[in-house]
Amino acid sequence: MSALVVDPAEHTCRKEAFFERLRAQLSEGARLVGYYGRPADDSGQVVITAVLSANGKLSVLRTGLSRPHSHRALSAELPAFQIFERELHEQYGLRLHEHPWLKPVRSDAPYPFYSLKGKEVHEVAVGPIHAGVIEPGHFRFMCLGEVVHHLEIQLGYQHRGVEALLLKKDPRALGPLVETIAGDTSVAHAWAYCEALEALAGVTTSFEAQVSRAIGLELERIAMHLASLAGMATDIAFLQGGTTYGRLRTTAINSSMLACGSRFGRGWVRPGGAWAKLESGQQATLRANLKLLKDDLAIINPHLLGARSVQHRLKGIGRVTREQAIELGIVGVAARASGIEVDARADLPGPVHLRYGIRGVIENSGDCWARAVVRIREIDESLRWLEEVLDAFPTCSPDAARVGALKPDTLAVAVCEGWRGEVVHCLETDAAGGLRHYKVQDPSLRNWFALALSLRENEISDFPICNKSFDLSYCGNDL
Amino acid sequence: MTILAHLAALLLLPIVLVGIINRTRARWSGRKGPPILQGGFDLWRLLKKRPVYSEVTTGIFRLAPLVVLATTFVSGLLVPLVGRAAPLSFALDFVALAYLWALGRALMILAALDTGSPFEGMGASREATWAALAEPGLFLALGTLAAASGHSSFAELLPVQAVTPAAIVVRVGCALTLFLILQLEAARVPIDDPSTHLELTMIHEVMILDHSGPDLAALQYATGLKLTIGAGLIAALLNPLGPGEPAIWVAAVSLGLTFAVAIAIGCVEALTARLQLKAVPTYLVLGSLVGLLALLTAAFDFGARR
DSSP: OEEEEEOGGGGBOOHHHHHHHHHHHHHTTOEEEEEEEEEOSSTTEEEEEEEEEETTEEEEEEEEEESSSEEEOSTTTOGGGHHHHHHHHHHHOOEEESOSOOOOSSSOOOOOOOOOOSTTEEEEEEOSSOSSSOOOOEEEEEEETTEEEEEEEEOOTTOOOHHHHHTSSOGGGOHHHHTTSSGGGHHHHHHHHHHHHHHHHTOOOOHHHHHHHHHHHHHHHHHHHHHHHHHHHHHTTOHHHHHHHHHHHHHHHHHHHHHHSOTTOTTSEETTEEOOOBOHHHHHHHHHHHHHHHHHHHHHHHHHHHOHHHHHHHTTSSOOOHHHHHHHTOOHHHHHHTTOOOOHHHHSOOHHHHHSOOOOOOOSSOSHHHHHHHHHHHHHHHHHHHHHHHHHOSOBOOOOOOOOOOOTTOEEEEEEEOSSSEEEEEEEEOTTSSEEEEEEEOTHHHHHHHHHHHTTTSBGGGHHHHHHHHOOOHHHHHO | OHHHHHHHHHHHHHHHHHHHHHHHHHHHTTOOOOOTTHHHHHHHHHHTSOOOOOTTOOHHHHHHHHHHHHHHHHHHTTSOOSSSOOSSOOTTHHHHHHHHHHHHHHHHHHHHHHTTOHHHHHHHHHHHHHHHHHHHHHHHHHHHHHHHHTOOSHHHHSSOOOOOHHHHHHHHHHHHHHHHHHHHHTTOTTTOOTTOOOGGGOSHHHHTTTOOHHHHHHHHHHHHHHHHHHHHHHHHHHOOOOTTSOHHHHHHHHHHHHHHHHHHHHHHHHHSOOOOGGGHHHHHHHHHHHHHHHHHHHHHHHHHHO
């Protein structure tokens, strides 16, 4: 959890210098965190902001690009920009040449699907309406027999206009709205929002409040990792894994309800502090729940990982190599399963994670197996961390600080490591101290393409397990 | 009397066996599970519904469930389910069983293609491939038994004759082969997953996606019938009671063994994950190899006795 607050004017430069500095920083090892646009005062311009992370620090670069002119796409040489440039093209009509694939991210504007021609070639279209209760998304498989040559994913069916909606209300009252950007990542989105807002208001929350938020974040991580593991086990028809992880998830989400009244962590984090209450009585129950999780996981984890039939289904399936993952700039669990050390809790630690460190979990094989193992090990690490922090804070019911007026003409960027990966919120104020622009970035946005890549030359029947191993959000992508 | 008992078994066992499998699965995962007769309630609910037909389908789509049900039901009359006798018995009736099932399958595949859905097309392709791979196993197992017993109808080739080590190897080998074929025919884990909602991984389930109401009931009942016939075959094969024992005892032991087969299927489903689709042919060929081993044992035994 880390926030950066800057006067954007100080980081603005001309177009040529912007691209030069951006390339230089990236080649020196900086990591691209976000790249987005906002409308400028002059309607012929788009203000572009790049957020980078290097050596435990966030930094921003900014420039203005003219709309009528065409610009050379960065994606041609730096594929990590592909989704961001597609978004810029879609939102602001920015003209980009040499971009390999300017397919709309969210709108249903017609754009041809890739097609494959030849004998034994067939296409399978799945969705946007699926069997089972999942979100809408369209998947187009180009297959040779049972083998997938390429998968094209079309999303946007869940577009609700979140970013525009966020500008319509008092910036200090956005908590409930932010929690519904991706309902399974409520705490991470709420924390990123609060951290950025507090930075804009110049408020420092108490350490205890930060601890409370971090507890909520880890409970959310445990619950959702358990849900993903249950889903993966069900997809390969490994009955005991499916039912056991599913049952344990209930214990985890009930723990959140104990603290904040919502099983999905809604209302846990609010500007200035945390609404969740962890008095000694609740802590005793919470500890009992965590012990139950720990004891039962010690049985089911080896049972799942030790089953030959499970290994057969997960190992070597849906592989994303380290090189591909770096090139595409994927984040979170998927990146760590491909051997990339990217975890905002370790790379960009706030005060809590500086004092109570959390070890990043890395696996190298990049397949469904690695993504399952990363989740299993992260749950163990989160349980260990929670035990340490609960020992240090026998009660944790922080008072909330008052959040006053926001600084004018300021940009705040907050990065929070949700269970899926880094959640980025960028808030910018205007001259009157009102919100001028709100940019939300869910980790799913960058990872969807990795799913498409992972499926190449795999069997089409392995798509569900690959999909579940990434477990990406549709509404987080569609906003 | 035997015929009445046989018909009752054909009517009830498809529901009860599925119930036993589901109960077994539930027990392994720490749940109580649905009532044993839940499948029956589901069928009753489906029968009361009005079927929905897509505009692009033709008469084949409507014909298929009836043909599948009819062929499976007739094949159920060939196999002794209670006791030693079957209502219908003639020389080489096991060949009739194989091709009655094949007829039903052919119609099912045509009906799936008739919908024009890519999922159903994929399911039909998989079904056709796996069925072709399973057929050698079925004939190896049943042919071996026919050769070993010197008879060619189910009622005569299944009952135990002499208990020798070679005969035990032959029977257990054939039972294993039939068990694998049963898993395929009844669409069970590790070959298929009847409880999945993922169209891309389905085999049998995807071909019945567009059927509804009584048609769906007919197809689900036919799948249960295949389960009953397969489990009944294995039970008759492993029934240790010889020709001299009273018929009622033979029937009771056969029924018990049929339930045991259902429990075994449930245990396999609860304890293993489903196979990767491309590993299914290997699994089926393995079944044929066990059948081949049984055939070789029978041939060797026959030679040794001479």
